[in-house]
Amino acid sequence: MAWVRTAVSLIGFGFAIVQFFDRMDQMPGVGPARYPGVAHYLGLSLIFCGVMALVISLWEYRWINRYLAEGSFAAIAGVSAEGKHTPTIAASVLLAAIGIFAFFAVLLRFV
Numbered sequence: 001m002a003w004v005r006t007a008v009s010l011i012g013f014g015f016a017i018v019q020f021f022d023r024m025d026q027m028p029g030v031g032p033a034r035y036p037g038v039a040h041y042l043g044l045s046l047i048f049c050g051v052m053a054l055v056i057s058l059w060e061y062r063w064i065n066r067y068l069a070e071g072s073f074a075a076i077a078g079v080s081a082e083g084k085h086t087p088t089i090a091a092s093v094l095l096a097a098i099g100i101f102a103f104f105a106v107l108l109r110f111v
Contacts, residue, residue, distance in 0.1 A: 003057030004092055007050040011099040014046025018106050043106055051099040058092050 021039035024030055033039070067073075 001088065003053055003060070004088070004095065007053035007057065007099070008095055010046050010050030010053060011095070011102060012050075014043040014048075014050065015102050015106065017046065018043035040106065044103060047099055047103045047106065051096055051103065054092050054096040054099065058089065058096075061088060061092075 017039055021033060021036075025032060
């Protein structure tokens, strides 16, 4: 779950950076950005890193559950042969879909 929390933070922060710098020109007393495209690239890279962190977390979660179910830890881990059913996988997949949507929303708006 720490992976998921970090990934959501990366996705949210990347999207917030893009939104903030898009609206910075409308603020009174604020000059134009020196490098206007950098905020979009930074936001896209943070969103991409968040989505990749979710993919890695899903892979690691499934690997650890399989290891606990098949190894000598199965008796004390509380994991059966069919695996442990938690909402972690569903939440991670949903958040990855939201991250992919945010990535393409920022990418297509920038282009």
